[in-house]
Amino acid sequence: MGADINQSRKALVSLSIETVLRGIGKSTFNEVTRKLYKEYRCYLPDCYENPEYLKRILQELYGKCSGSIIESIKNNLKDMETQKGVDAFIAGISV
Amino acid sequence: MIFSLVATGLAMLVAESISKETAVVFGNWIFLPIPGVLVVLSLIAAKREDMTGSHGKAWISFAVFSAMWFIAEQIWMILEIFYNQRPFPSIADFFYIAGYPAYFIFAILYLQPVKNAITKKMIVASLLVVVAVLVPNLYMTFESNSGEDQFAVALGAFYPVADAIVLAPALLGMTLFFGGRVNFLWSLMLIGIIVEVVADTAFQYFSLDNSYYTGHPVDILFLWTYIIFSFGVYDHIKIFRIKRESLSDKESLR
Numbered sequence: 001m002g003a004d005i006n007q008s009r010k011a012l013v014s015l016s017i018e019t020v021l022r023g024i025g026k027s028t029f030n031e032v033t034r035k036l037y038k039e040y041r042c043y044l045p046d047c048y049e050n051p052e053y054l055k056r057i058l059q060e061l062y063g064k065c066s067g068s069i070i071e072s073i074k075n076n077l078k079d080m081e082t083q084k085g086v087d088a089f090i091a092g093i094s095v
Numbered sequence: 096m097i098f099s100l101v102a103t104g105l106a107m108l109v110a111e112s113i114s115k116e117t118a119v120v121f122g123n124w125i126f127l128p129i130p131g132v133l134v135v136l137s138l139i140a141a142k143r144e145d146m147t148g149s150h151g152k153a154w155i156s157f158a159v160f161s162a163m164w165f166i167a168e169q170i171w172m173i174l175e176i177f178y179n180q181r182p183f184p185s186i187a188d189f190f191y192i193a194g195y196p197a198y199f200i201f202a203i204l205y206l207q208p209v210k211n212a213i214t215k216k217m218i219v220a221s222l223l224v225v226v227a228v229l230v231p232n233l234y235m236t237f238e239s240n241s242g243e244d245q246f247a248v249a250l251g252a253f254y255p256v257a258d259a260i261v262l263a264p265a266l267l268g269m270t271l272f273f274g275g276r277v278n279f280l281w282s283l284m285l286i287g288i289i290v291e292v293v294a295d296t297a298f299q300y301f302s303l304d305n306s307y308y309t310g311h312p313v314d315i316l317f318l319w320t321y322i323i324f325s326f327g328v329y330d331h332i333k334i335f336r337i338k339r340e341s342l343s344d345k346e347s348l349r
Binding site for chain 2: 020022023024025026027028029030031059060061062063064065066067068069071072
């Protein structure tokens with residue numbers, strides 16, 4: 001049961017990231033997922049456990065204002081920010 | 096990029112040194128391939144985004160901007176070479192002017208996903224730069240005693256004003272994306288617009304002076320704007336291109 005809930009949260013976090021990246025553009029989504037795989041051998045849902053990978057890639061692409069993109073992801077997760085796992089993701093991506 | 100800038104500059108100067116007629120012909124024809132390259136690159140960038148997301152719409156706007164200026168350049172050439180008419184002011188100006196809102200929309204849409212990072216300080220600093228660019232140009236316009244009709248003088252003054260307006264989002268873009276890979280695009284956008292401001296101001300000066308002709312050395316600056324923009328768009332395409340090797344790499348893992 002606990003594992004299922006965690007999987008659901010992971011899927012929701014992944015969906016939030018995807019929504020924000022696709023909102024920017026198809027190329028941004030493609031490039032971020034490509035770099036996640038190329039540099040860390042992971043996929044978008046894996047950012048749930050490793051938010052620093054996503055943060056690093058966004059910084060590399062968009063520099064100083066990548067924080068604004070991260071804020072959009074965090075805003076998408078506002079309703080579940082206190083939930084276990086999601087709070088760790090938010091803390092990890094905010095550092 | 097440096098090679099392209101130097102080569103076009105030298106080619107224009109060589110044509111000018113041969114004769115004024117050579118400069119006019121060369122100065123007209125060179126505006127076919129160079130703005131054409133920018134149109135092709137902007138269409139590639141727009142196609143990559145598939146019209147989705149904020150950047151998808153931004154690149155469509157940029158393609159419209161580059162197409163407008165390309166059409167304007169071709170009208171200029173046709174009027175001067177084939178109809179022996181004076182190309183300024185003419186219908187070409189309609190397309191040049193129509194390009195500015197398209198460029199402005201591009202910049203706004205591109206910056207839209209990171210709008211929360213824009214601070215009041217950044218806006219004030221950008222506006223100060225815009226005013227600093229506008230003041231000398233407007234001074235030059237009002238102080239001139241040219242024989243040009245009022246419409247041509249006003250039209251000539253419009254361009255540096257429009258350049259100054261589009262300079263603001265370019266400045267914001269360069270500041271916002273500082274340290275990121277897309278910063279190169281915005282640095283070149285900014286440099287391109289600064290070159291265009293200088294070119295339009297010089298064009299206005301020489302037009303008021305009645306010493307401007309197509310192929311005049313000031314046209315080098317107009318060409319440089321297209322080249323600088325093209326390298327910016329090319330770099331952006333390169334960053335976000337689909338890398339097939341990594342996709343096949345993924346396939347092999349299955």
